[in-house]
Amino acid sequence: MSRAKASNAPSENDIIPLAVARSPLGDEYQAQALSLELSLPYLGVVRPKDVRHANALLFLDENGLGLQVAGKGAPGPVRAEFVTGKMGYRREHGGGAGQLVARAVGLQKTKAGLHVVDATAGLGQDAFVLASLGCRVSLFERNPVVHALLADGLARAALNVDCAPFIARMTLQAGSSIDWLTNAAEESEAADVVYLDPMFPHRDKSALVKKEMQVFRTIVGDDDDSEALLTAALAAAKYRVAVKRPRKAPAINGPEPGTRIEGKSSRYDIYPIRALPLR
Structure with missing residues (x-):
């Protein structure tokens, strides 16, 4: 996670409806651009099941952008998918x-x-x-x-x-x-x-x-x-x-x-x- 965005991440005591995050293979430039465009906190590289202070994530991984519920046992991401x-x-x-x-x-x-x-x-x-x-x-x-x-x-x-x-x-x-x-x-x-x-x-x-x-x-x-x-x-x-x-x-x-x-x-x-x- 870049230092410029780390200060905008929520504290662990805050529960936010939606944040931007990525996997190690997710595009960092795209993630940060989305964070700025949508005025959403950027959490950097995370595992969605480990996130406790956001209800959902706009999550970038090797398969593209998905809307992902955070926390253990959450269902899979929602994507706009046309190929598969x-x-x-x-x-x-x-x-x-x-x-x-x-x-x-x-x-x-x-x-x-x-x-x-x-x-x-x-x-x-x-x-x-x-x-x-x-x-x-x-x-x-x-x-x-x-x-x-x-x-x-x-x-x-x-x-x-x-x-x-x-x-x-x-x-x-x-x-x-x-x-x-x-x-x-x-x-x-x-x-x-x-x-x-x-x-x-x-x-x-x-x-x-x-x-x-x-x-x-x-x-x-x-x-x-x-x-x-x-x-x-x-x-x-x-x-x-x-x-x-x-x-x-x-x-x-x-x-x-x-x-x-x-x-x-x-x-x-x-x-x-x-x-x-x-x-």
Whole structure:
């Protein structure tokens, strides 16, 4: 740990919600840059299971940046991962344009290369699927911690020969998606499709997420401006707005969806504006 940052580390009597740290193989320059950018304490080289004075860590190791719960017995890190794991399997064995998110955007109805604005990108999984199917995707993620995770995941995937062509169609934007959508509508620079997947409150035990995602929800919180986001999306989208929701959850307050596509645990509310081009 550098001496410049050691003085900013919390004392052992302080419990902080989130800090930056790294393994011996984690990039120190990146760690210190994150600490400064996000105004978070930098703990230097640590083992997450040994940390007692932080609840969670933005932790850099040889696998990149992850959001890691501290302490013994904590679940594994949450990363934006496109090369391996679930997204790697999905890239190789996915269902093409028949996947629910692809149907929601309308890829079964058009061969045109659509510009999709993912206004609530999160860890970028749906955006990556759409990019792998030929869409040009602009991603917005307003939470600075999640934005950092997503930027790291995209950078790592860009170095992979199989993922690089898809990553080239994905652009991570800074700032508020509501502001961008509002300006796009005013300047007639509409996106073809706007995709929304707002965080929603979990109200019953059946909806609880996996343990490793609970810290993610704690950092991100719920999107309490979903109505404003939907309004801005409808004003900016050229062809449709697609909103991902829990299967039994109510629609976002506002106009009724024109149609719905249901899966096992989630559904997509579709707000059509005009017919998609055939090609």
